Amino acid sequence: xSNYYNxxxxxxxxxxxxxxxxxxLEHEFKSKGADSLGSMEEALTWYDMLLNNAGEIAGEFxxxxxxxxxxxxxxLEDGTVSWAQETQENMDMLAQSGYMGAMLERRFGxxxxxxxVNNIIVEMISQADASLMNLYGLQDIAVTLxxxxxxxxxxxxxxxxxxxxxxxxxxxxxxDAGSDLQAVSLKAxxxxxxxxxxxxxxxxxxxxxxxLLVLARSEAGTTSGRGLSMFLCEKSPEIVVRxxxxxxxxxxxxxxxxxxxxxxxxxVGKRKFGLIKYVMSLMNGARLAVSAQALGIAQAAFEEAxxxxxxxxxxxxxxVEIPAVxxxxxxxxxxxxxxxxxxxxxxxxxxxxEIYERKAKAGEKVKTELRAATALADFLTxxxxxxxxxxxxRAAYDSLQIHxxxxxxxxxxxxxxxxxxxxxxxxxxxxxxxxxxxxGALVKxxxxxxxxxxxxxxxxxxxxxxxxxxSLLDKTLSxxxxxxxxxxxxxxxxxxTYLVEMASIxxxxxxxLPIAEQNPDKRNILKFFLMESDARIRYLENxxxxxxxxxxxxxxxxxxxxxx
Numbered sequence: 001x002s003n004y005y006n007x008x009x010x011x012x013x014x015x016x017x018x019x020x021x022x023x024x025l026e027h028e029f030k031s032k033g034a035d036s037l038g039s040m041e042e043a044l045t046w047y048d049m050l051l052n053n054a055g056e057i058a059g060e061f062x063x064x065x066x067x068x069x070x071x072x073x074x075x076l077e078d079g080t081v082s083w084a085q086e087t088q089e090n091m092d093m094l095a096q097s098g099y100m101g102a103m104l105e106r107r108f109g110x111x112x113x114x115x116x117v118n119n120i121i122v123e124m125i126s127q128a129d130a131s132l133m134n135l136y137g138l139q140d141i142a143v144t145l146x147x148x149x150x151x152x153x154x155x156x157x158x159x160x161x162x163x164x165x166x167x168x169x170x171x172x173x174x175x176d177a178g179s180d181l182q183a184v185s186l187k188a189x190x191x192x193x194x195x196x197x198x199x200x201x202x203x204x205x206x207x208x209x210x211x212l213l214v215l216a217r218s219e220a221g222t223t224s225g226r227g228l229s230m231f232l233c234e235k236s237p238e239i240v241v242r243x244x245x246x247x248x249x250x251x252x253x254x255x256x257x258x259x260x261x262x263x264x265x266x267x268v269g270k271r272k273f274g275l276i277k278y279v280m281s282l283m284n285g286a287r288l289a290v291s292a293q294a295l296g297i298a299q300a301a302f303e304e305a306x307x308x309x310x311x312x313x314x315x316x317x318x319x320v321e322i323p324a325v326x327x328x329x330x331x332x333x334x335x336x337x338x339x340x341x342x343x344x345x346x347x348x349x350x351x352x353x354e355i356y357e358r359k360a361k362a363g364e365k366v367k368t369e370l371r372a373a374t375a376l377a378d379f380l381t382x383x384x385x386x387x388x389x390x391x392x393x394r395a396a397y398d399s400l401q402i403h404x405x406x407x408x409x410x411x412x413x414x415x416x417x418x419x420x421x422x423x424x425x426x427x428x429x430x431x432x433x434x435x436x437x438x439x440g441a442l443v444k445x446x447x448x449x450x451x452x453x454x455x456x457x458x459x460x461x462x463x464x465x466x467x468x469x470x471s472l473l474d475k476t477l478s479x480x481x482x483x484x485x486x487x488x489x490x491x492x493x494x495x496x497t498y499l500v501e502m503a504s505i506x507x508x509x510x511x512x513l514p515i516a517e518q519n520p521d522k523r524n525i526l527k528f529f530l531m532e533s534d535a536r537i538r539y540l541e542n543x544x545x546x547x548x549x550x551x552x553x554x555x556x557x558x559x560x561x562x563x564x
Contacts, residue, residue, distance in 0.1 A: 004124040005055025012344050019116045021351040035106050047117050054121045060129035062090050070416050073251035076244045081208035086251045095164020103143050109162030116347030119292045126296025131252030132419040134205050137289040141213050143166030144282045148269040166210035171201040184227040188216035207256025210235045215274050230274040231265040238263035249419030284381050286428045291384040294392035294424040301399035301417045302332045328398045334529035336506035339388050346380040353377040382437035387504045389425035396421040439496045442480050448504050454510050459517050463545040469509045472537050476502040479541050488553040498540040505533045
């Protein structure tokens with residue numbers, strides 16, 4: 001057992017430029033409430049204390065219960081879903097410690113915590129038990145209601161979230177509307193000024209929760225996203241859990257199929273903005289949470305691999321001394337460290353976007369700043385999920401490989417980590433959909449603009465590495481231009497994954513260069529990651545070149561072998 005608020009997380013937290021975020025959340029430190037923070041120093045000390053306490057809860061309370069949670073899972077009896085006893089104990093502990101309203105305003109009983117700081121808590125909880133994140137992380141429901149709900153809705157519901165008295169769910173997916181949410185058909189029917197929901201939702205994480213945000217079709221006869229609205233729906237007899245899914249992993253959180261039988265509901269925000277505004281906000285929060293979840297799983301897998309490799313002896317020595325093993329460990333370490341920089345910076349980008357959203361709502365003229373902050377958050381969020389969910393799967397896979405045959409057995413934790421990791425690049429938008437969301441920043445020049453900072457960094461110890469990063473950047477920009485010379489949209493789509501991966505590598509290098517410059521003990525990680533990145537970017541560049549040369553505008557021929 002240990003405190004999960006480790007030296008790496010402390011270092012990356014210290015790198016966050018939180019002052020503008022904290023000043024906005026704390027109203028320039030002018031609030032007079034008993035819980036208000038009076039200075040930046042006080043805020044950082046407060047956050048550090050909260051993170052340390054959360055790390056202790058994760059390592060010493062949640063982690064020891066994870067095996068039992070995985071074995072027991074959830075049960076559906078007589079229409080009622082129950083969590084494992086250990087899951088309930090975990091949630092009670094988080095509630096008693098004040099974390100269930102982490103990002104809610106203090107007037108609702110919350111901690112008024114920045115997204116970037118809460119990210120670290122989500123990551124630590126996920127390292128302890130990935131399934132618990134799906135319950136803790138659903139306080140995003142409360143945050144969405146805080147942004148878009150009426151004052152009456154907020155006052156009625158949010159204090160209950162902050163106290164841990166209720167849990168939430170976002171009910172979006174349907175049997176015939178998975179990734180394509182424009183196809184949602186659950187009906188929202190208005191009668192005598194009141195709303196009722198009728199239809200089915202499927203694959204709803206914690207669908208048995210007390211407070212649901214539901215995407216439903218409010219405009220009869222429509223088929224597009226413009227006909228969808230967002231509704232607040234509280235637990236009632238008219239919402240029936242038809243079944244809970246028998247899943248590969250994350251057993252501690254119930255995934256439900258729901259039947260709405262004219263269930264009473266309330267409109268959230270404006271009609272017809274459900275998908276294009278409210279769900280996009282909700283989904284971006286969920287994608288960031290899954291990125292943190294994935295990083296927590298990767299960290300757990302890495303630590304299990306290091307521990308086992310030091311204990312296991314073969315051929316007269318510990319396997320950690322075998323090159324094939326420590327090569328995998330070094331790759332995991334470098335990927336996790338650089339991805340942590342990406343995750344935390346993404347959280348900060350979301351914080352900055354929300355600052356300008358609040359300023360715009362208050363009537364301030366910040367249109368240009370809001371547009372820029374939104375574009376960056378909308379790029380980094382899918383980039384993070386693309387990067388880190390794939391990392392979690394690789395790390396869990398390699399950790400099991402290092403364990404060998406015993407890793408395949410239930411006796412070892414790593415098989416659970418592999419099962420839990422698998423969902424991270426599927427739910428809240430598959431990896432392929434994250435590529436679709438991120439590629440626009442490469443095409444429209446935002447990525448290039450963000451990377452210009454690398455050229456002007458004033459480094460002393462890493463000048464050589466800086467030049468190498470700039471060289472890789474030029475290769476990537478050339479590859480982007482090469483792809484977009486092509487008229488074939490299918491060629492663009494086919495190569496988009498390669499380009500986004502190249503962008504992810506370079507963005508992480510940009511973030512990690514100054515960290516390694518300031519922290520000599522991190523330079524070997526940077527240099528190793530740069531070495532592997534050089535090889536990977538050259539490989540991806542060559543794939544694009546050969547695809548263009550061999551297939552060109554006719555790349556759609558590749559699908560002919562599979563058409564029936």
